[in-house]
Amino acid sequence: MYSTLIIGTGISGLSLAYLLAKKGQRVCLITKEESAKKSNTFYAQGGIVFKGEKDSPSLLLKDILKAGGELVNKSIAKKISKIGPHLVEEFLIKEIGVRFNKENGKFCFTKEGAHSVQRILFRKDYTGREIEERLLNRVKENKNIDIRTNLMTIEFIVNTYHSKDPQERYKAKEVFGVYAFNIKEKKVEKIFAHNTVIATGGIGYLYKHTTNPDCATGDGIAMALRAGAGVLNAEFIQFHPTTLYLPHSNERFLISESVRGEGGIIVNKKGEDIIKKQHPLGSLAPRDIVSRSIFDYLTKTKEPCVYLDLSEVKKRYSIKDRFPQIYEKCLERGIDIEHQPVPIIPAAHYFCGGIKTNLNGETEIKRLYAIGECACTGLHGANRLASTSLLEGCTMAYLCSLKLNNSVQKISPKRLKSISDWYQPDGSSADPLLIEGDIENLRNLMWNYAGIIRSRKRLKRLTKDLSYLFNTTEEFYRENRLSKRLIELRNMITVSREIAIQSFRNKKSIGCHYITE
Ligand code: SIN
Numbered sequence: 001m002y003s004t005l006i007i008g009t010g011i012s013g014l015s016l017a018y019l020l021a022k023k024g025q026r027v028c029l030i031t032k033e034e035s036a037k038k039s040n041t042f043y044a045q046g047g048i049v050f051k052g053e054k055d056s057p058s059l060l061l062k063d064i065l066k067a068g069g070e071l072v073n074k075s076i077a078k079k080i081s082k083i084g085p086h087l088v089e090e091f092l093i094k095e096i097g098v099r100f101n102k103e104n105g106k107f108c109f110t111k112e113g114a115h116s117v118q119r120i121l122f123r124k125d126y127t128g129r130e131i132e133e134r135l136l137n138r139v140k141e142n143k144n145i146d147i148r149t150n151l152m153t154i155e156f157i158v159n160t161y162h163s164k165d166p167q168e169r170y171k172a173k174e175v176f177g178v179y180a181f182n183i184k185e186k187k188v189e190k191i192f193a194h195n196t197v198i199a200t201g202g203i204g205y206l207y208k209h210t211t212n213p214d215c216a217t218g219d220g221i222a223m224a225l226r227a228g229a230g231v232l233n234a235e236f237i238q239f240h241p242t243t244l245y246l247p248h249s250n251e252r253f254l255i256s257e258s259v260r261g262e263g264g265i266i267v268n269k270k271g272e273d274i275i276k277k278q279h280p281l282g283s284l285a286p287r288d289i290v291s292r293s294i295f296d297y298l299t300k301t302k303e304p305c306v307y308l309d310l311s312e313v314k315k316r317y318s319i320k321d322r323f324p325q326i327y328e329k330c331l332e333r334g335i336d337i338e339h340q341p342v343p344i345i346p347a348a349h350y351f352c353g354g355i356k357t358n359l360n361g362e363t364e365i366k367r368l369y370a371i372g373e374c375a376c377t378g379l380h381g382a383n384r385l386a387s388t389s390l391l392e393g394c395t396m397a398y399l400c401s402l403k404l405n406n407s408v409q410k411i412s413p414k415r416l417k418s419i420s421d422w423y424q425p426d427g428s429s430a431d432p433l434l435i436e437g438d439i440e441n442l443r444n445l446m447w448n449y450a451g452i453i454r455s456r457k458r459l460k461r462l463t464k465d466l467s468y469l470f471n472t473t474e475e476f477y478r479e480n481r482l483s484k485r486l487i488e489l490r491n492m493i494t495v496s497r498e499i500a501i502q503s504f505r506n507k508k509s510i511g512c513h514y515i516t517e
Helices: 009-024 059-069 074-095 128-140 167-172 219-227 256-262 287-301 311-316 324-332 389-406 413-417 432-449 456-479 484-505
Strands: 002-007 026-028 146-147 151-158 177-183 186-196 237-244 264-267 306-309 342-351 353-357 368-370
Touching: 002 009, 002 177, 009 026, 009 128, 009 146, 009 389, 026 186, 059 074, 074 306, 074 389, 128 146, 128 389, 146 237, 151 186, 151 219, 151 484, 167 306, 186 389, 219 353, 237 256, 237 287, 287 306, 287 342, 368 389, 432 456, 432 484, 456 484
Parallel strands: 002 026, 002 186, 026 146, 186 368
Antiparallel strands: 151 177, 177 186, 237 342, 264 306, 306 342
């Protein structure tokens, strides 16, 4: 029996595990992946918000409100603007030992879209990898933490429906842990904990084109929805304006916004700036505006991509030195960005919505918490300000640890004893070809009908097509033995349906939800 069970090993999951175990809690940290490193955090390039020169919490707050619009939860944004940068220093830098770029002993700052000052700390173009590896090392050192890989959570154990004691159904809902599919041994385990925390990250893989790794299937959000927790702001999916365009591939490698922060400009094939006319900040305007301008331009001209002109960046840096990862990735694909512009196109990047929580991560269900990208505190409103995601993940983990370290309300052994085992049908495994076909189909539907520019007609069609996919998948799920991909498909459908419903319901274009009749 664990004090806390954490699902997900990005910045929020790892930080929380570390902070709880440090105070003596027994923690179980679960990932469905072979390696605990695999997470959205690992792939984050640009950086994390800190405090620049002539910066202040009120200036940061102003930028967050401007990017996210009227939907930002102001009190949350105010609190994060104040304590977030402080935690970057005290926790990530001093305690965990994250190494951000420095020059002459001073931190270097970069800029990204919609920031009014330079305030972003970075480690070349692999800031996320640096944070992930440092945190994971610290987590691995602590004997109070069991790291379980290859374990795919299926559902939360909820007293009201998984208990054999009929009296439980009349009580308030509580989560006692998870049913999880052991991918290697192909069996389902029950993992009990007094508190369960969802830190499963984003949903980018629901879209055909994304900057996210294939693990971003919204698992925690889907499980929370099925358990009855509220999910907010699901229509707000942020599309990153600059990902590498390759003519014969769906792969979309992120070209960090910090490249534009250092002078990169979005141009057409003639070299003309195509964003300047749309917004006074030009290529560094908020992401929703830049992505939509590119999308509009491509639709009108029928050109396959636009370009990132690096002439200004090259005047100040060697590209290879400042952006080594991006340089290598492009070179491997035949594009030498020291000498030619980068072909780019937008792709799905970040979920501004999520499981409704307060800043401590408390959900509407007792003993169930959510932190990081899968949670929605309202910080991002309708459009997230760049480099605030790692900041939110780290801040929520810290505040959640204060809450959970303060008091652990134990579940009685009698209540746990009455929890049913998981039922697995005896049939064969679901046909992988059908599952992969459905995943591909779903990702196309989401890209085409719930993408950068939506319409009510497209969303209506999406809802219908998703209902069909939902019914066939539920049938698979009931009749076949489990597999990781089947569970992921089911989760992807659950979250996609919620995005389709909430997008259809919101008739007003705002931030990254843009809808035409
Ligand atoms: C980037 O490097 O462009 C991503 C940063 C972010 O999403 O905040």
